[in-house]
Amino acid sequence: MASSSLFNASVSSLNPKHDPIRRRHHSTALLRHRPVVVSCTSSAKTADGNNNTTPIETVVKPRRTEDNIRDEARRHRSTAVNPFSARYVPFNAAPGSTEHYSLDEIVYRSRSGGLLDVEHDMEALKRFDGAYWRDLFDSRVGKSTWPYGSGVWSKKEWVLPEIDDDDIVSAFEGNSNLFWAERFGKKFLGMNDLWVKHCGISHTGSFKDLGMTVLVSQVNRLRKMERPVVGVGCASTGDTSAALSAYCAAAGIPSIVFLPANKISMAQLVQPIANGAFVLSIDTDFDGCMKLIREITSELPIYLANSLNSLRLEGQKTAAIEILQQFDWQVPDWVIVPGGNLGNIYAFYKGFKMCQELGLVDRIPRMVCAQAANANPLYLHYKSGWKDFKPMTASTTFASAIQIGDPVSIDRAVYALKKCNGIVEEATEEELMDAMAQADSTGMFICPHTGVALTALFKLRNQGVIAPTDRTVVVSTAHGLKFTQSKIDYHSKAIPDMACRFSNPPVEVKADFGAVMDVLKSYLGSQTLRS
Numbered sequence: 001m002a003s004s005s006l007f008n009a010s011v012s013s014l015n016p017k018h019d020p021i022r023r024r025h026h027s028t029a030l031l032r033h034r035p036v037v038v039s040c041t042s043s044a045k046t047a048d049g050n051n052n053t054t055p056i057e058t059v060v061k062p063r064r065t066e067d068n069i070r071d072e073a074r075r076h077r078s079t080a081v082n083p084f085s086a087r088y089v090p091f092n093a094a095p096g097s098t099e100h101y102s103l104d105e106i107v108y109r110s111r112s113g114g115l116l117d118v119e120h121d122m123e124a125l126k127r128f129d130g131a132y133w134r135d136l137f138d139s140r141v142g143k144s145t146w147p148y149g150s151g152v153w154s155k156k157e158w159v160l161p162e163i164d165d166d167d168i169v170s171a172f173e174g175n176s177n178l179f180w181a182e183r184f185g186k187k188f189l190g191m192n193d194l195w196v197k198h199c200g201i202s203h204t205g206s207f208k209d210l211g212m213t214v215l216v217s218q219v220n221r222l223r224k225m226e227r228p229v230v231g232v233g234c235a236s237t238g239d240t241s242a243a244l245s246a247y248c249a250a251a252g253i254p255s256i257v258f259l260p261a262n263k264i265s266m267a268q269l270v271q272p273i274a275n276g277a278f279v280l281s282i283d284t285d286f287d288g289c290m291k292l293i294r295e296i297t298s299e300l301p302i303y304l305a306n307s308l309n310s311l312r313l314e315g316q317k318t319a320a321i322e323i324l325q326q327f328d329w330q331v332p333d334w335v336i337v338p339g340g341n342l343g344n345i346y347a348f349y350k351g352f353k354m355c356q357e358l359g360l361v362d363r364i365p366r367m368v369c370a371q372a373a374n375a376n377p378l379y380l381h382y383k384s385g386w387k388d389f390k391p392m393t394a395s396t397t398f399a400s401a402i403q404i405g406d407p408v409s410i411d412r413a414v415y416a417l418k419k420c421n422g423i424v425e426e427a428t429e430e431e432l433m434d435a436m437a438q439a440d441s442t443g444m445f446i447c448p449h450t451g452v453a454l455t456a457l458f459k460l461r462n463q464g465v466i467a468p469t470d471r472t473v474v475v476s477t478a479h480g481l482k483f484t485q486s487k488i489d490y491h492s493k494a495i496p497d498m499a500c501r502f503s504n505p506p507v508e509v510k511a512d513f514g515a516v517m518d519v520l521k522s523y524l525g526s527q528t529l530r531s
């Protein structure tokens, strides 16, 4: 078994009898907690059956009282040569292209002006078989070992393999709940295997944390290398700015955010303000802010934090790996992702594809990208048979974080969807708000973007494309608490031209026993024992 040494080490950490270090020290003041699994050299069997020394995992050592988890990781740092590496290459490069850049360079575009991608040394990763990677990743879940307590950094070898653990800025993001939507699936869709990946139940309330930990960690490294990075900046519809400002604040790095004035929720606006970012509220839409930040970052020593920067996607792809891991490495049939600037759909594809290429799974799921009908350039492109892409001016939508008409990652999204036999769907305002209310009525508290994704699911179920027994994952991208105003509007039926069919407004009643009894009797009479 490729990972037997890993298993043994993990088991011994639970059983003091098998742990010589613990037996030696357990009566001394040095030992504060039980020993932890740390980085060190060990032998593992490679994919070609040979024994190989790897710098990954695992020897059990005691924790010293004076150490924090970062000190501890430093103390146990491996001295072996790291065999893994990654670099920037042009996205979907022509065969034979030799253009590449170190991740320590400040570069966002290829020589021809195209997108970049982070390319891993797949040959080095392939020296370990799928079972090895599965076991390694599984062994790191649920621990507080730096930096593997993070769902992103627990896959460090596949993310930023060369960064020093000391440079990592992490809030132990990831490892988000994969929620079995039992009642919603049964009641509204006749489905028994429907899941919601709650990426929004996270440090700053959205999936952006997954990418931002990677980007800000790399910036931390660049600043230590005295590269010209005075601050980090982004354009945002509210979630990227929240994540950027929080991770920068944690690292003591200045952050600058460009927000479209009056187009993001109050909760999202207050996040960068509270975290000390330099906040510019600009009289334009997201696409206008994006254009400006691209121009500004080419003039000033401000590092670009939007997903145009392919580093972000390295973190975001770990959500896909996590889904497979949470299903014990079984592949779901469908994964539905709401799309705006379109980095995330590619990140998911990349995560799934790496798992297939490195032998952790044998196929990838079909993916659906879901857009708001008021901001649907990808949908229109898909419907035209991928003929010619036309950016648009996006209209106002309750799914305000995806009010984007000129997505920077359009090429990445089209590539991903073609490769996985994907589908693009859209949701009107009424459809997405109804779907959100229906989901909430079954115990979730989702954001409007997740309502867009659920609408896509309703449509594909009704068309018979997704079968009732298909294992389906809907990616929930932000926390519903960021979007309470839209829920208040819906439940108060205060939205013009919307029936708000699933609204549940509070009942006003006098402070009088009889009046309260009357409304309660009427309510109980309308309920069945099982509804």
Ligand SMILES: Cc1ncc(COP(=O)(O)O)c(C=O)c1O
Binding pocket: 206, 237, 239, 240, 307, 338, 339, 340, 341, 342, 343, 344, 345, 401, 402, 447, 449, 477, 478
């Ligand atoms: C909550 C939420 N959902 C979905 C998206 C869409 O992600 P992407 O821009 O990567 O397509 C965004 C941001 O764009 C977002 O903030």
Ligand SMILES: N[C@@H](CCOP(=O)(O)O)C(=O)O
Binding pocket: 234, 235, 236, 237, 238, 239, 240, 241, 305, 306, 307, 308, 340, 341, 343, 401, 402
């Ligand atoms: N929804 C995003 C829009 C920008 O996307 P990005 O992934 O390119 O940063 C936001 O919250 O700002």
